Amino acid sequence: MEKAEIGLIGLGVMGSNLALNIAEKGHRIAVFNRTTARPHEFAAEAGPLSDMIVPCDSIEALAEAIQPPRPVIIMTQAGKPVDEQIALLRGVLSENDIVIDAGNANFHDTMRRFHELEGTGLTFIGMGVSGGEEGARHGPSIMVGGTEDSYKRIEKVLLDISAKYQDEPCAAWLGPNGAGHFVKTVHNGIEYADMQMIAEIYGALRDGLGMAPKEIGKIFAGWNEGRLNSYLIEITAAVLAADDEKTGKPIVEVILDRAGQKGTGKWSVIEAQTLGVPATAIEAAVAARVLSSLKDERLAAEDVYGARPAGGFGGDREKLLADLELALFAGKIAAYAQGFAVMDAASREFSWNIPLPMVAKIWRAGCIIRSQFLGTLAEAFSAGKVANLLMAPAFVTMMREAHPALRRIVAQAAEAGLPVPALSSALAYFDSYRQGRGTSNLIQAQRDFFGAHGFERIDEPGAHHGPWGL
């Protein structure tokens, strides 16, 4: 039988769709799965693509089915399963073969795995894939970390299967070892912030203005035609328009207000803190998911403190809706500024040299946060390096227009008792970032007072102590 060009382990949601995508683009693929009946079922269900798929019922059969040097994609649950699959592959692969982890790995694991395979003759690639089920099937955004040489060896397949933005493939090599998975982690951190801010605006429309889901859905659909045009706004409109088959009610009304998480948002925040980069909107979004999970405690607290009175958002309705759209846009700018600052700091810390304009470019299509906004962002980064996205001339213009609306919405929400943690964190970040004279002179003095930590003066260099008279 003709040998396959590439292998894949893990025929779950992402792996099976990625395998179909690879097969459809003309690359013969060998597949293996822990539940060994699955590869045969999968190949049988693949219709006209079946001829391009080689089902394997053992890891040995997988290795045997691929033409050396073999690239093998692992698309299993992240963590221990990946280490287990690598251990199995080490027993059957040989010199120059490439092991590619395409799941949502923590980049520290990716760096460890990369170093563990050094000197074995095998090479490791950590590859972030975004786009969910549909993206994996028809074109995801692909963020690759590893040696440039190993990337070049799989580049053709990756460019073929990736999403295209105006014919430009949304796949790229972003740097050595952990760079690809780090970028995917921050992508997800930004995704958390985007989703949380959208949910906060939904809350303002639902609880502040008393609007019904379908009405809110139409507003989001309208916004999707303008500056907020993005996949997440588009699916929000679709979700709000959908009815539950069981009850006939809007589906969003029967879904519990408790969201789970798998770790990438939290990792973004941990790495931001470790690198000393403020990522307040992402932090607020992660915390909001945690708070959402405390459903019973929230109900008990509502009993104790009383529910907030309904409504609370007033004034001219058209102006208010325009403010809500602009507020979401301003929050988005701040969240992306934070995410890109985190990647920039990591790139310097780990000497990855991540091409930030390229990151923005490969996020323009295929991934969950794809948007018109990322086109503008890619142009801004390509025009020259800036300390922060908030300092890029195009974004200065946009933020000047948008931040007053964010301020009005956060103020109204606070007054009405409606939580808008990500939006208010984004505003506080912006206000702190553009405040030439802050208040940390007092923090310096306090630290010196209680711990003799010393402080800097505005009028002479060196460390000084205050007249505390202790």
Ligand SMILES: NC(=O)C1=CN([C@@H]2O[C@H](COP(=O)(O)OP(=O)(O)OC[C@H]3O[C@@H](n4cnc5c(N)ncnc54)[C@H](OP(=O)(O)O)[C@@H]3O)[C@@H](O)[C@H]2O)C=CC1
């Ligand atoms: N779903 C999404 O939208 C996205 C997911 N990802 C990431 O892709 C990866 C796969 O996710 P997804 O496809 O959604 O997950 P699924 O749960 O759909 O599939 C998981 C796959 O992993 C296999 N697996 C689980 N545990 C083990 C183990 N201990 N040893 C070997 N194989 C194992 C399963 O095999 P079996 O059939 O035997 O159970 C199955 O093939 C994850 O890292 C996820 O975070 C990335 C981007 C988007």
Ligand SMILES: O=C(CO)[C@H](O)[C@H](O)COP(=O)(O)O
């Ligand atoms: O990577 C993804 C999208 O880009 C996955 O869907 C991921 O699971 C999303 O994160 P979480 O489950 O924590 O919401």
